Amino acid sequence: MSSVRDVIIIGAGPGGGSAAWHLARLGASVLVLEKQALPRYKPCGGGVGPEVRGWFDIDFTPAVSAYVDAVRYTWNMGERVDAPLELREPLWMVRRDIFDHHLISAAVARGAALRTGETVQAIAREGATWRVTTDQGTHHARLLIGADGAKGQIAKWLGLAKRRVVIGGAIEIEINAPVPEPNVAHFEFGMVANGYLWNFPKKDCHSIGIGAWGQKSVDLRTPLAAYTRYFGLSMEGVKQHGHPLLLWQGNSVLHADGALLCGEAAGIVDPFTAEGIRPSLFTGMCAAEAGMAWLKGDASALAKYSKRVADEHGRDMKWAARVAKAFYAVPRLAYSVGVTRPSATRTMGRLLTGELKWHEVAPRALKRLVSPGALLSS
Numbered sequence: 266m267s268s269v270r271d272v273i274i275i276g277a278g279p280g281g282g283s284a285a286w287h288l289a290r291l292g293a294s295v296l297v298l299e300k301q302a303l304p305r306y307k308p309c310g311g312g313v314g315p316e317v318r319g320w321f322d323i324d325f326t327p328a329v330s331a332y333v334d335a336v337r338y339t340w341n342m343g344e345r346v347d348a349p350l351e352l353r354e355p356l357w358m359v360r361r362d363i364f365d366h367h368l369i370s371a372a373v374a375r376g377a378a379l380r381t382g383e384t385v386q387a388i389a390r391e392g393a394t395w396r397v398t399t400d401q402g403t404h405h406a407r408l409l410i411g412a413d414g415a416k417g418q419i420a421k422w423l424g425l426a427k428r429r430v431v432i433g434g435a436i437e438i439e440i441n442a443p444v445p446e447p448n449v450a451h452f453e454f455g456m457v458a459n460g461y462l463w464n465f466p467k468k469d470c471h472s473i474g475i476g477a478w479g480q481k482s483v484d485l486r487t488p489l490a491a492y493t494r495y496f497g498l499s500m501e502g503v504k505q506h507g508h509p510l511l512l513w514q515g516n517s518v519l520h521a522d523g524a525l526l527c528g529e530a531a532g533i534v535d536p537f538t539a540e541g542i543r544p545s546l547f548t549g550m551c552a553a554e555a556g557m558a559w560l561k562g563d564a565s566a567l568a569k570y571s572k573r574v575a576d577e578h579g580r581d582m583k584w585a586a587r588v589a590k591a592f593y594a595v596p597r598l599a600y601s602v603g604v605t606r607p608s609a610t611r612t613m614g615r616l617l618t619g620e621l622k623w624h625e626v627a628p629r630a631l632k633r634l635v636s637p638g639a640l641l642s643s
Contacts, residue, residue: 270294270378271560273397273406275385275419277303278361279542280528281412282368283549284556286321289375291557296404297369297377298397300384307361308437308506310465310474312450313542315354316619320550321371328367330467331358333450336610340597341455342495346605350614355448358465358472359542385413388422395523408556409524412549415511417530429515430532433460433478433539436485436507440471440498453495454600456488459593464496471498476539478512512536513582516575519548520567523559527552533578537589540617548574584627591634599634 272288274281277299288295311330318325332355338346350356373379380401387398388409395409411419420426444466451464460477473496475489486505493500511532519526528545535544555570563569592599603609612630615621 268405269394270296270404270406272296272408272410272556273298273395273404274410274412275397276412276414276417276528276530277369277379277381278307278365278412278414278528279368279545280530280549280552281410282365282372283320283546284410284412284527284553285369285372285377286323286375287550287553288556289372289377290322291553293557293560295372295377296406297372297379298383298385298399298404299369299379299381302382303369304362304366306506307365308435308474308508309361309542310437310463310539311359311361311364311467311472311542312465312540312617313357313359313364314618315357317543317546320546323368323371325357325367328359328364329357330360330363330470331444331447332356333358333448333466335446335449336614337449337451338600338604339451339453339455340600342453342492344600348607348610351611352614352618353620354618356450356614356617358450358467360467360470364542385419388419390522393523407523408560410552410556411524411526411530412528413530415509415529420526420530423521423524423526425518425521425526428511428517428532429513430517431479431512431514431536433476433510433512434483434485434507435474435476435510435539436489436505437472437474438489438493438500438503438505439467440473440493440503441469442471442498443469444471453492454596454604456492457483457485458596462488462492464492471496473498476510478510478536478539510534510539510541512539513579514586516579517571519571519574523567525552525556525567525570531574533574533582536582536586537592538585538613538617543619544578547578551577581623584623588623588627588630588634591631595634603630603633
């Protein structure tokens with residue numbers, strides 16, 4: 266039998282990397298299993314609030330591709346609105362291959378072990394330990410953390426597959442070309458129901474995508490191609506990356522006997538903005554703290570983790586889901602009387618950077634969405 270580690274983490278994305286760094290910092294013996302070679306491309310808009318800097322003793326500067334301090338909105342590629350974010354710090358734009366590798370490398374520097382190109386094939390509970398079987402061998406640990414993303418199998422294998430989520434879908438492309446305004450993020454609201462398109466700047470690269478949620482079947486490729494042409498770019502020869510999104514729809518049980526879920530595997534993506542990196546980093550940190558307490562003998566620590574995520578993240582996501590429902594019920598009206606207001610951009614920027622929480626602003630936003638007359642007169 267191989268030596269028994271304290272923790273095995275499956276997945277080296279933001280959730281797994283965060284959990285690995287914090288657990289290593291706290292003194293746990295950690296093994297991270299990642300099925301792909303790193304760094305690896307991961308389709309993602311890549312917006313990250315600088316609030317996350319305070320959760321780590323890491324210099325993230327090398328992993329930030331661009332800084333955004335302004336937004337441009339359109340409706341059906343017209344009715345353009347430009348607005349400054351007016352933040353204390355600009356919003357980070359990251360490329361996930363660089364950002365994820367930077368974070369997991371910091372965890373390795375702290376003492377975590379990393380095995381890449383190794384696919385988990387099965388897990389089994391054996392007394393007080395987990396046996397994790399991969400295509401290259403067997404590993405054992407006292408605690409298991411599933412951070413294998415929206416398409417991962419760990420939640421299913423743990424009996425936690427029935428998370429309360431809305432399944433969304435996205436298609437993203439990256440086009441290497443000069444970015445005329447590298448500080449501006451673009452949002453298009455009129456070309457897809459229950460979602461939006463975006464063009465986020467990266468270093469010498471356009472990160473363009475489309476996402477829609479709550480619909481079983483919707484054409485995403487046609488509007489994506491039209492939006493790409495809007496910027497004078499072409500999708501010819503560009504690989505399209507489609508992927509599911511697990512958007513929060515209600516609090517879920519995120520723990521099992523000796524196991525936790527974190528990151529997108531936990532279904533924590535914001536149901537309005539589809540922001541996922543910052544929530545993944547947060548749940549990774551929480552999973553590490555709960556896991557360490559459990560390893561030290563607190564039998565209730567894993568259940569407390571589920572409750573903490575519900576209390577500190579789910580509380581806000583409840584309000585985000587309400588805003589999303591109201592917004593997408595009347596998107597044309599919402600754009601006209603809501604998105605175009607300068608205060609809306611300031612508020613959204615502060616939500617994305619963590620300066621504000623949804624529960625602080627959503628009640629007023631909902632009142633305006635359902636009472637447009639009050640909004641227009643305010």
